[in-house]
Amino acid sequence: MDLANKVAVVTGATGGIGAEIVREFVEQGAKVLVVDLDQAQADTLAASYGSAAAGFACDVTDYAQVEAMLDAAVDNFGTLDVVINNAGVGLPKLLLEHNPAEDWELVTSVNQKGVYHGLVAAGKKFVDLGKPGVILNASSVYGQMAAEMTFVYNVSKAAVDMMTKCAALEFAPHNIRVVAVAPGRVDTPMLRQYEALGLWDHIRHEQMRAAFTQPVEIANVYAFLASDRANCINGTTVSADDGFTSFKYPLLD
Template identity: 65%
Template sequence: MELINKTAIVTGAAGGIGQAIIHKLLAQGAKVLAVDISEQSLQVFEGYDDSQLRTFVANVTDYQQVEAMVKQATNHFGKLDIMVNNAGIGLAKPLLEHDPIADFEPVSKVNQNGVYYGILAAGRQFQAQGTPGVILNTSSVYAQMAAEMTFAYNVSKAAVDMMTKCAALELAPLGVRVCAVAPGRVDTPMLRQYEEIGLWDHIRKEQMRQTFTQPEEIADVVAFLVSEKANCINGCTINASDGFENFKYPLMG
């Protein structure tokens, strides 16, 4: 088990990718604080041994709540080794139909501020402990490319990529690595909004092998990146997208 005796925090815990990451980290021997915005959403983790998994309600757009979740993890498990800033939201809406308050600000606060707060709180904890650690941010291939109807999402994820680079540089003297993973088309509840507007089959074909990536496949990448086997990987975003960003939608097939 690659992560035995490691303590991790995972935000956005109740989502499709979040749950998969937590199950993978637990299977690798880690102790996990599963964080989401509501107690009800965290009920999916009922029945786990409290010595291995503990749940915590927090809104990642509030820095004091992010600090509180770090304190909870360290108080309960004794230390922090891994921070997975996974919480994220998105919506599909044309730019010129935006209500800035309703359609841009919430996405920016969760996807951008939430990652920033997680980096800051975890970095300060690693500094206080005097120990190395790993911060893993969930980005997206949309950070690297333009797309219709996802203006706010793309902008926020591009910020995640740059925060990953900058944080890695500043935290390197502490022995802290900072990386990001960029999923492509992952079969999660958040992606299902495209099914509702008739684009489900279209977006499936945007992956090279024309099949959706599963959350468990992203979790495998995350578990590797936060392990000592990935010690030479730092300050970069790893695409986990089945080639989504590397080709144009096929004319035939």
């Protein structure tokens, strides 16, 4: 198994993509710290994998909690190899309807500051452990393009792409790889918000094969990037979008 004997931390681990990342990593032989805001949810998911997983509650917008999260991984499993900054939120709303005090802060704090905290804390932890490491960040196709109703989300994911590049450059001398993953339309609870807006069928067709990507498919990408087989992939954002960013919505059915 490609991830045998590796120890990983996954934030946002009880959601659609996060839960599949946990499952895929455990199946490939890794030990996983399952991280979520809700301790009970993290513990419940971790318990389903027995000794291969442990639950931990963490607010990624609080740097001290992120440090404690990484300490917990080492305390539970003896070392650390992979940190996946997966926690994220999205709140679709037209820009002209924004209340800046509300609509900027939450998304930016989780998606942008949370990844920043994960990068700094993980980089320091790997250096302290004196070993190589892999840091994987959750980006999005929206980090590369404009879209209605997702202004703050797009800005946060564009920041993730640049943080990934800059961190990879600074961490390279320590043999720490940093890569981001940019999914397209994935069938998750976050995306289901568009169902209520009557846009579900429309956004399905924005994928090249007119089908939603499943969370397990994104988890497979994370597992490969965390493995030694992906050693040459560094400082970049990997698209996992079924062609979303490569074509214009078809004029003809």
